[in-house]
Amino acid sequence: MLKQQAVDRVFYALADPTRRALVERLSRSPASASDLVKRLEITLAAVVQHLQVLEESGIIRTEKVGRVRTCRLEPGGLRLAEQWISERRSLWERRLDRLGDILDEEDLEPSNKGRKG
């Protein structure tokens, strides 16, 4: 999967509040689909559908042992979205810092002081 496509899927998956509630729950421990139904008061069918979106985006992985399918978080999926955001935010913040430095330097230049006076 292309990185762009992977980023699209992770952000699509995280946009839904119920899917974020599932991520929240799974950040504490692995759980089966029926464990998740108990906590979230939605149907098993809805939970299964949301888990599928989360799995396709790489945010969780599921593993079937016997008759029970257990879901657990995959840190890599979440990290992809986190990095995307962090890179844009820090690019902009570095730019703001540089602008601040330039303004400070201009304030300190004697020629500018002369012009102001």
Place this chain on the structure above:
Amino acid sequence: MLKQQAVDRVFYALADPTRRALVERLSRSPASASDLVKRLEITLAAVVQHLQVLEESGIIRTEKVGRVRTCRLEPGGLRLAEQWISERRSLWERRLDRLGDILDEEDLEPSNKGRKG
């Protein structure tokens, strides 16, 4: 605005690839809506609508000077989503680390060695 509601809005805003392209562009410098139209090959009406969603979510702010409305990133909006993800990811990773430690300790216990041999 409640924090939960703010988180909902930021993730909703970031789910759309065009809005993420706008964030990407604005992470390099502030821009007007018409600057953004040139880069993205979509209509001005569509850009304006996407900018409105981004502004309501606190990811950007816009300021009108004369006839031009300039858009710039607001690091706080992005940071909200970044923190939400990072907190869940690190909660899970710490849990994985603790599990690893417990397994290591069990391997080192003499009683376990006895059982294995």
